[in-house]
Amino acid sequence: MAPSTTVTKPTFVDNLLGLVSRPALTPHQIGAVPTTAHPLDPLTAAEVSAAGKACRLHADSLGLTQLRFNAITLEEPPKAALLEYEASGRRLAKPPRRAHCIVQLPSEPNSSVAEVLVDLSSPVPAVLNWVKVEGVQPMVTIEDCVEAEEIVKADPGIRGLLKDRYGITDMDMVAADPWYYGDRFAEESKYSDGRIIQCFMYVRSGSVHDNHYAHPLDLVVFLDMNTGRVLDTLMQATSPVIPQLSTNYLAPLVQKERGFRSGLKPLNIVQPEGPSFQVHGNEVSWQKWNMRVSFNYREGLVLHNVGYEDGGRVRPVLHRASTVEIIVPYGDPRSPFHKKCAFDVVDYGLGFSCSSLELGCDCLGHIHYFDAMLNTNKGEPMLIKKAVCMHEEDHGLLWKHVEYRTGHSEVRRSRRLVLSFVATIANYEYGFFWYFYQDGTIEHEVKLTGCLSTNMLSEGEGPLPTHGTLLAPGLNAQIHQHFFCVRLDMAVDDPHGGRNLTVNCDSMPLGPDNPNGVGFTATETPFETELQAVREVDPRRSRVWKIKNMHSRNSITGVPVAWKLMPFASPPVYAHPSNEHSRRGAFATKQLWVTPYSDDEKFPAGDYPLLAGDTNSIANWTSLDRKIKESDCVVWHSFGVTHVPRLEDWPVMPVERVGFHLKPVNFFDANPGMDIAPLPNKASREHQGSSAACESCGPQSKL
Structure with a gap:
């Protein structure tokens, strides 16, 4: 992440557009291109600026007069090079430092796209590779969203229609609200070219502060971002009636309209000795x-080289983890x-959609923030301060046992490390939370909140909608x-180790080995190839998936060490398999996919919102049915929720939670949390009673 930087004062327009947290940096704020501490450190402001300059110079040599920068990000070194560098104790020369740029060429036919690789290791950063990519359109950035609204509102035809x-x-x-349209619907041949946006x-x-989602129009506007022109409109045949009831969420309006409840007293999270984590640049230990x-424009928060210290050495668990796609059909x-469907990662980018977090509001306690350095469409560095929050949380009991014969109690409270960021994508907010527990558990949780995407009742519909919920007349x-x-x-116990995935837990049928019908066993079926590993959740079978290292065995059991992916219940995709939602969003139709590692296979729905063909997706990769047993493989886990809106979700939805756990299985020789010292909380108070903390769980407890 980038260090905190003094930024220019935002303008009124910046405030109006919600861009306070993402200013472009001025040249004196950028400085020289630094020598970074680690190959995975995100780009600095100077590196973003240098990459943009190198692209402009190269474009000049090609006679290209205009550039629009969609993305400038770190080109992560190949995995093999990273592992070699880490295995050397970081004594080898660092892999070359490079930036990957996605550049739009407005002066070219249909505003072509170039993928550009810039060498940042040389004294004068320069373009290493410039490849024009045909038949694609890049994601919609926050600047595109602002520009799309301006185009619609300035169009004379739209102004006349609104009047x-x-x-x-x-x-x-x-x-x-701009949503990507692209060329996802082949029957709409008139929109087959261009960077097409549909605006609801x-x-x-x-008031300009009123919640506009309470007043939808029956109008959808289509425009081409490449030409800046409105193409078409769709609306109902009859004259509409705009919903009139206002329902607001801004604090002053809520106070005026509803009033605030009383009686809630402060609840402070205090760490008088500071946090228990240590931070060195982008490296964290806790x-x-x-x-x-790290952090990038597309995935947002990325975790690398995750390991747990055991017996004096850090044992690898994860090489890399991130959210790589979302579909909202x-x-x-x-x-x-x-046609209403969003692919939020490929369409908008979680990093570009990230907002600054506020101390005491989004995050409580002793907080460490990581800033994020992204780019503007001019190829300039753009800073998002406090993009990622890291803090500790109490999480109730970790373990407890009372010896009823003596009355002696041993109890340890659980604490977890939390890394989180929030992305705002039009009406919705997604909070992404990674939790690390003292017993070796990893949890990933997505918190869904924000405003519902609303629409006027369709013609002939009523009084209640067939495919939704009535929020107001x-x-x-x-x-x-x-x-x-x-x-x-x-990377279970060895980043180079062979892996073997298994699905387990089946009940036993009645028979000679199970005469009373009470028996069940955890059966394990190894996956040999990709297609065998395409799986769905199955709560009836207590289904989990293990990732084993066949070359590392537990000293007590002799079985391979493993981690298990514990999925939550997840619904199927209800769109028909013939529909584009299911075809493009194939990753969501199954909860488990496994592929052999490839540096080129990163995003399961493709690299661009508009693709030249459908070859770059997880469905196509796995159709090759490559070998995954005893190989370096990648696990892709999809999970989700069906949202049938409630009145209680309006005007802003209370958080809905989805996610999964990763837990060690025979990885350790005992409960890793046994060595946690008993530390009763001295600040706890009994209501209208004694302030004395528990003694039986404290250091002074006696057997």
Whole structure:
């Protein structure tokens, strides 16, 4: 991450657009290109600036007069080079430092895209490779979203339509939510070219601070971001009735309209001696856990080299982990909503959608923040301060036992390390949380919140919507689903070790070995190839998936050490397999995929929102049915939730949680949390009683 940097004062427009946390840096703030401490350290402001400059110089030599930078990010070294560097104790020369740039070429036909590799290791950074990629369009950045709304609101035809159809003349009261459209629907041949955005339209009532999602219009506007032109509109045939009831969430408006409840007293999280974690640059250590943190425009937070100290050495667990895709298909089959589906990672980028976190609001306690350095569309560095929050949390009991014969109690409380960030994608917020526990457990949790994406009741529909929930007269919140895909490059006890995945736990049938019908066993079926490993969750079988290291065996049991992926229940994708939602979002149709490691296979729904063909996806990779047994493989886990909106989700949804656990299985010789000292909390108080803390669990306890 980038260090904190003094930034220029945001303008009124910046504040209006919500861009306070992401200013471009001025030249005096950037400085010279530094020598970074580790090959995985994210790009610095100077490196982003140098990469942008190198691209512009190369474009000049090609006679290209215009560039628009979609992304500038670290080109991570190949895994083999990283492992060799780490295995040497970091004594070998560092892998070359390079930036990967996705550059739009507005002056080229259909605004072509170039993928550019820039060498940052040389005294004068220069382009190593410039490849023009045909048939693709890049993601929509926050700057694109702002620009799309400006294009729609400035278009004379749209202004006239808003006036004639709805009586709307004040464009400051109009809001347009841009969703990628691309070429995902082959029947729409008129949109086969271009960088097509569909904008769902809303209007505010009475104030620019009003919640516009309470007042949707029956209007969808299509525009081409490459040309900056509105292409088409869709709306109902009859004159619409705009929902009138205002429901707001801004604090002053809530206080005015509803009032605040009383009686809630402060609850402070205090660490008088500071936190228990240590941070050295982007490297973190805490309670035997060690890991490296990075951040990029697409995945947001990325974890590297995760290991747990055992017996005086750090044993590897994960080489790399991140969220690599999200699909949000909506369930309304009527035009134009049958096209309503977002691929939030490839369409918008979780890093680009990240917002600054606030001390005492988003994060409580003693906090360490990591900033994120991204880029503007001009190829300049853009800083998001406090992008990632790291802190400790109490998490209740870790373990406890009372010897009832003597009354002696031994209890240890659980503490966890939390790394988190929040992405705002149009109406929705996603909070991504990685939890590390003292007993070796890893948990990943996604917290869904934000505003519902609303629409006016369709023609002939009512009084209640068929494919959603009525929030107010005429106001519908459509039923939809959210699916997440996490890429887990496992490194169980050896980053080079062979792996073997198994599915386990089946009940036993009645028979000679089970005459009373009570027997069950954990059966294990090894996966030999990719297609064998394509699996669904099965709570009836207590299904988990183990990642074993066949070359490392537990000293007590003699079995291979392992970690198990423990999925939560997850719904199927309800879109028909023939539909583009299911085809492009194939990763969400199964909960487990396993592929042999490849530096080129990173994103399960492809590299771009608009692809030249459908060859670069997890469904195509696994169709090769490559060998995965005893090989370096990557685990892809998809999970999700079906959201049938409630009135209680309006106007802002309380957090909904989904996720999974990773737990060691015969990796350790005993409970790793046994060596935690008994430390009763001296600040705890009994209501209207004694302030004395428990003695039986403390250091002074006696047998």
